[in-house]
Amino acid sequence: MDVLYFAWVRERIGIPKEKVETNATTVMQLVEELKTREERYEVAFSDLSALRVAVDQELTDFDASLEGVREVAFFPPMTGG
């Protein structure tokens, strides 16, 4: 699946987008998997209360299922308007 990062999450991880092969079945499992990769992921995902997630371009929660999902995005709380 495609994993996207925006705003300071993108800056901390250092890339806007990557393809991830995973067996994770929930967003939380994906986060745990990414955190074990490298320190920059661990830093970016250290405080999940400061993050939001969208699955297939819909806002959702960290316990959301990844079944059939093509795109997951992580970002800080939005500041539109």
Add this chain to the structure above:
Amino acid sequence: MRVVVQEEPFDFGREAQDFASGHSNMGAIVTFTGVVRDADKGGMDRMVIEHYPGMTQKALEKIAAEAVSRWDLGDVLVIHRHGELRQGDMIMMVATASRHRVNAFEAAEYLMDYLKSRAPFWKKEYTADGAEWVAAKDEDEDALSRW
């Protein structure tokens, strides 16, 4: 219902005029425009608004559709910019048309509250000291609870 996400400036006067003149049976037209102000600590050179291209349009349309379902509205317009902006530039506007003003005002406020914290935009302010992401405010999140 019209939802526009764009980098270039929009002409507020023309948009408001076009929106208002297209709804002759509506008694009330409300418009709101968001303008780039200085950073809270001052000295802002520019603001850059990042967004999530695949999701932004859909998220805004969903918010606008929800407003239409909740209030008796004749029409809704949402324009939101991204990219580089300067102090005084217009970031976004909403317009609502209704037979009566209460619906038009309330729906415009609803749109604004949801655009603040449910539309995938992120603002970064550049000052002489460097660049900082604008933090979401608790009060913006709290504002959603009244709807």
